[in-house]
Amino acid sequence: MLVQLGAIAYIVAPVFGLIGLGYVASLSGHLRERAAEGLSEYVFGLAVPVLIFKTLAEAQLPAEGQPWGYWVAYFTGAFIVFALGMLAAKRLFGRDHTESVIHGFTSGQANTVFVGVPLILQAFGPEGAVPLFLLIAIHLPIMMVVATVLTEGASVGFSLKGLAKLGRMLAFNPILLGIYAGAIAKIVGYAPAGLLKQTLDMLAASAVPCALVSLGLALHRYPIRGDLGPAIVITTLKLVVHPAIVYSLTRLLPMPPVWADVAVVFAAMPSGVNAYLLAQRYKAGVTASASAVSLSTALSLFTVTIWFLILGVG
Template identity: 25%
Template structure:
């Protein structure tokens, strides 16, 4: 219990600190926009390449590990669509924001939490999961927009290019290939990546705090509650039972549960803006899930602490 809280609190303190900096406008808004871009395109790829290129990948049941997350996404997608069809018919733009809130995950919080609790072994599994799930989640989300929001602003070509050029996926692929072929990086280069990677998590978490918008929370009601419950409660338990059914145990199981417990990503707001989602609802979902996730993640990990 104490170890879990001690691992979680610094992460959420950094998020709160980021929000505090935003409120006092220090540094200015332009700084945070540039910082977020630098973290996304430079620091996190450096972290993933550095960790994956030197990691031990032996003993990982990669297929069932990824399959567990994929099946969970299918189950939740169908459940949400049936819920919206037969029980509560949300407006199309609102449903797309609920769906993104229930399916997406915050990469910065995910990697920071995995690193704090499980260290390098957990980061390797997290990177493997991200390599496959980031493209799949984007496919599912855009498909939902095409059905419920009828937007044609993203073509198949532009979508595929966005996946190929995603710096997080590229970092995972490069690091994985270096590991697979046994290529050892030039020592000064490896140390440079190590120094860069040490800045990735703190800057990423500060950016999460900067992206919070508390003013939008009061404007969303049932839709916000549904998105919170599905993402922070239903998702982690569904992925747990599916993974157990597929024989996943130990560290891999815990990484999957943490993955399922993550608040949604700030990138969900960008996609909602591009494709006609409910922006205020999406902002409220991101903010409330991020704030409440410290409680939900703590509770879930406490339940599973006998597996540490």
């Protein structure tokens, strides 16, 4: 047990240490608001897409294809906590439909890029990269479409214009462009080589540390502002209930062991900043979502360690 905890500490401590460094740098004023925005744009717009492209282009995919149990396990858990988050918002806290959707979305939307990528690559290495990036490819589009349909449907009876706007946003999302390019490269058998490979390697290597520092800077911008009751419920659903459901299903459904473990850790990630941005867009649940993002990120240091212990990582 102590040996495993020590091994897990080597995985978790550097990840959350860099997040803490970014938070302290922002809190102290050493790095200002424009640095936070610039670093986030670099990570999201260039470094992580290059990392995804490079990984998928060079990856060895399972000979038997993608295991269907992987997708069923993860998204069953995601939609259950989405529904529970909405139900809690309505029944426990008396929130309207739009705010309830925001609570549900915050409960099911994981921070994949800024926490998921660093932690899962650190824990599982290249073997975990393929299931990780394939899940990232459809995670955000599916969750965003569901949240948008639920929200728009309540307000205007279903807006095709709103869905078209969402479609354009997703079509040109840098993360998804990296996935599209990597998939095409894999299909045609192209892998970067020579000078291009060296350049891409350098960009990809910067993705993880920059993403973690960027998240630390962002947490200072999205502090725990109140509405603690909903934030605690959302955090519990995200860090405990979601991975517990996925863990149970991955033990019942067919998939390679590493894929099963990646699905559980992916589900155990804290609430993503996209939840706060969606709340801002609809002017509903802003305080609860901001508090849940910060609270779940802080507590995930401990809950992820527990899930690593359960999974036998390290």
